[in-house]
Amino acid sequence: MKLELANIEKVYQGRVVLRIENLRLESGKAYAVLGPNGSGKTTLLRLISAIEKADRGMISYDGQPGLPYGDIAYLPQQPYIFDTTVLENLTLALGTVLSGAKTARERAQHALESFQMQQFSQARALSLSGGEAQKIAILRTLILNRKLVLLDEPTAAVDIPSMKLVENYISQVINRNKATLIFSTHNPSQAARLADEIIILWEGRLVEKGPCDQVLYHPAQPETKAFLEYWVHAHVRPPECRT
Secondary structure (H helix, E strand, O other): OOEEEEEEEEEEOOEEEEEEEEEEEOOOOEEEEEOOOOOOHHHHHHHHOOOOOOOEEEEEEOOEOOOOHHHEEEEOOOOOOOOOEHHHHHHHHHOOOOOOHHHHHHHHHHHHHHOOOHHHOOOEHHHOOHHHHHHHHHHHHHOOOOOEEEEEOOOOOOOHHHHHHHHHHHHHHHHHHOOEEEEEOOOHHHHHHHOOEEEEEEOOEEEEEEEHHHHHHOOOOHHHHHHHHHHHHHOOOOOOOOO
16 A cells, blocks of 8 residues: 655644654555654554544655545554454454454464464463564554555564564565555664655654665664664674565
């Protein structure tokens, strides 16, 4: 799904928290949104998902102003877990897109296997650890096979061994569905592994956008350089971008 944001402005309590003059995102690409705390990453995702409305400007989807609800999946930074079994958390999400209960259970079970969590299928979801619950929320978002996937800090609570499983699953689903992925992260290394292009936000402004290797390893703007300074020095051998 192709998106365009034009003259977007969002104000909270009299303060402009996001201002983007123009941002175009192509269909089938993966975009990582990076920036310090308070730079507007979550606000950007919430506006694109229509959880919130911009105070000014317009967002168009494939050239149309109306939000195509059935084509969008959104994972908030603090996802909600239903007080049911783990398996039911996934089949509930599929209830609107699959007519057969058996088909929904089969797809949900297969998704759990992707994260090596099949043994949790009948466990109460609220008994899971924070990282386990986040993985279930990720599965519940991606299992819908939407054309636009928005993930806000998708692995913030996930441990390092599980991160590879999660990132591989995200890539597989996005590539299989030829979907557009937009995700926020504080981790430039994760951006390098998952994204085709990087978007840098700074104090609510879009300061840089471009191919992964260009933005991460040859940034043009001082704000980008400042944000990446510690990360660059911490990596003797920087990870390769996926493209």
